[in-house]
Amino acid sequence: xxxxxxxxxxxxxxxxxxxxxxxxxxxxxxxxxxxxxAEQLDDIARDSKQSTRLTTLLLDVNDAAALRAALAGCFAVxxxxxxxLTVKVAEAARELGVHYLDLTEDVASTRRIRxxxxxxxxxxxxxxxxxxxxISIVAADLARKFDTLDSVRMRVGALPAYPSxxxxxxxxxxxxGVINEYCEPCEAIVDGQPREVPALEERxxxxxxxxxxxxxxxxGGLGTLxxxxxGKVRTLNYRTIRYPGHAAIMKALLHDLRLKDxxxxxxxxxxxAVPATMQDVVIVFVTVAGMQDGRLLQDTYARKIYSxxxxxxMRSAIQITTAGSLCAMLDMLADGRLPQSGFVRQEDVxxxxxxxxRFGRVYAMEELSKAA
Numbered sequence: 001x002x003x004x005x006x007x008x009x010x011x012x013x014x015x016x017x018x019x020x021x022x023x024x025x026x027x028x029x030x031x032x033x034x035x036x037x038a039e040q041l042d043d044i045a046r047d048s049k050q051s052t053r054l055t056t057l058l059l060d061v062n063d064a065a066a067l068r069a070a071l072a073g074c075f076a077v078x079x080x081x082x083x084x085l086t087v088k089v090a091e092a093a094r095e096l097g098v099h100y101l102d103l104t105e106d107v108a109s110t111r112r113i114r115x116x117x118x119x120x121x122x123x124x125x126x127x128x129x130x131x132x133x134x135i136s137i138v139a140a141d142l143a144r145k146f147d148t149l150d151s152v153r154m155r156v157g158a159l160p161a162y163p164s165x166x167x168x169x170x171x172x173x174x175x176x177g178v179i180n181e182y183c184e185p186c187e188a189i190v191d192g193q194p195r196e197v198p199a200l201e202e203r204x205x206x207x208x209x210x211x212x213x214x215x216x217x218x219x220g221g222l223g224t225l226x227x228x229x230x231g232k233v234r235t236l237n238y239r240t241i242r243y244p245g246h247a248a249i250m251k252a253l254l255h256d257l258r259l260k261d262x263x264x265x266x267x268x269x270x271x272x273a274v275p276a277t278m279q280d281v282v283i284v285f286v287t288v289a290g291m292q293d294g295r296l297l298q299d300t301y302a303r304k305i306y307s308x309x310x311x312x313x314m315r316s317a318i319q320i321t322t323a324g325s326l327c328a329m330l331d332m333l334a335d336g337r338l339p340q341s342g343f344v345r346q347e348d349v350x351x352x353x354x355x356x357x358r359f360g361r362v363y364a365m366e367e368l369s370k371a372a
Contacts, residue, residue, distance in 0.1 A: 001030045001053070002075035002334055005098075007061060007089055009035035009044050011173060011316075012103065012129075013080035015323040017044065018311045019359060020330075021053040029330075034059035034070055047313075061085045064092070071096045076333065078326055079103065082176050087112045090124065097122055099340075101329055103129040103322060105181055105220030117343035125344040128329040129322040130282065131156040131238070132223030133346055134363065137354055138286045138301050139225060140347035145299060146290035149233040154222070155206075155215050155285040157241025158318040160277050161306065161371055167250075168243035170277040172318045175267050181240070182250055183260050184219035187226045189236035194226055200251050202237075205244065208285065208302065215239035216247045224345045233290075241283050281306050281371070282317040284363075305363065306371045320362050328360035 004020060006013050013033060020029040034057040035041050041056040059066055061081060071077055071092055076099035079089045083106040090113045093100035099122045104110060110126045117124035127133050135154050143149055160170040171178075185196040203216040221238035229236055253259050259266040282305045289298040307316045315323075329349070332338045337353060354360040362368060 001028050003073055004029045004031045005070055005074045005077045006033045008080035009033045009040045012322050014044050015319045016326055017054055019327050021051045022311050032057050036060045061088050067092045071098050074098050083109055090116050094120055099123045101125045101128050105132055107220055114343050121341050123333055123340055123344050125329055127223045127346055128326045131221040133325045136223045136225050136346040137349050137351050141351035142288040142299050146292050149290040151235035151289045152233055153287045154238045155241050157283045159281055161279045161281045163243050168246050171274050172280045172316055175270050179263050179266055181218040181220050186217040186219045187222050189233055192234050194230055200247055203247050213241050214244045215241045225347055228347055278307050278316045280317045282321045305368045308368050324359045324362040328354055328357040331357055331359055
């Protein structure tokens with residue numbers, strides 16, 4: 001068994017740990033979940049008391065010595081911590097010679113991690129979640145079918161299955177992460193040129209299965225695809241899916257009330273006023289157009305994934321998809337199916353390999369495509 005350190009015992013990290021320790025011993029993992037919240041760790045320890053392969057560790061990532069001690073002897077570290085802590089974990093992993101994987105959508109953090117990967121003897125695989133992450137694997141798979149590309153449009157949403165407030169939204173994952181992607185500049189390719197475009201802009205509407213949605217620019221969802229497809233595509237963009245009306249309210253909060261400059265205040269407001277829900281749905285919608293055998297054609301991948309019981313417990317759709325992606329990438333790394341050193345891009349992973357993985361298959365399971 002391989003020793004794994006999971007940094008962050010929240011909504012995603014706790015599910016990652018549960019999934020990893022329920023694997024067979026011959027191809028399984030021994031997991032330590034580290035968090036600075038003793039209360040969070042107590043909850044994990046209580047829920048997993050049946051497993052001898054899961055332990056908890058009280059740890060503040062800002063304590064460099066303690067972080068490096070925790071990493072000693074690990075095969076890999078999986079960061080499910082807030083985006084502003086990821087670089088510290090990656091730097092420690094580089095120093096200790098430990099494989100590094102994370103879930104960050106933060107563009108600046110990923111650029112720094114890419115620098116750390118240069119000359120490294122272990123793999124650095126950031127952005128292993130839903131978006132960025134799985135969405136890039138899907139987009140690259142569709143793109144490979146074309147002789148030349150015209151457009152790649154990626155849309156992802158984690159939404160309440162039953163919206164009931166003015167925002168048409170419930171908290172389903174990191175509040176800090178949501179605010180960050182609504183504020184930071186967004187990468188895109190426009191008329192063949194890499195550009196930065198503003199978040200919450202270029203709103204569009206579309207219907208899927210008879211339900212009306214809106215989508216708008218948000219930061220980080222493209223991962224490294226802008227660089228990968230530079231010079232190869234006329235249009236490349238990523239937009240987050242919400243129910244209609246959400247973008248207008250968030251723009252008023254962030255810009256008119258200037259909460260963009262007081263993110264801690266906005267985080268407190270959202271977490272106190274907007275309830276979380278386990279009844280959610282993840283939507284993955286990717287459309288690629290280009291030339292194939294002399295004809296302009298379009299290919300689309302569309303899928304909905306709902307909350308369901310996984311590893312013996314009810315999980316939200318965003319927990320299933322995000323934790324499933326991170327565990328699948330670790331599993332393929334451990335199995336030798338991914339490069340063992342340097343920077344690893346999501347779009348280099350074959351979709352067929354990902355969906356065949358024991359964790360990645362959650363994206364293809366028919367029982368998850370319907371509301372429980």
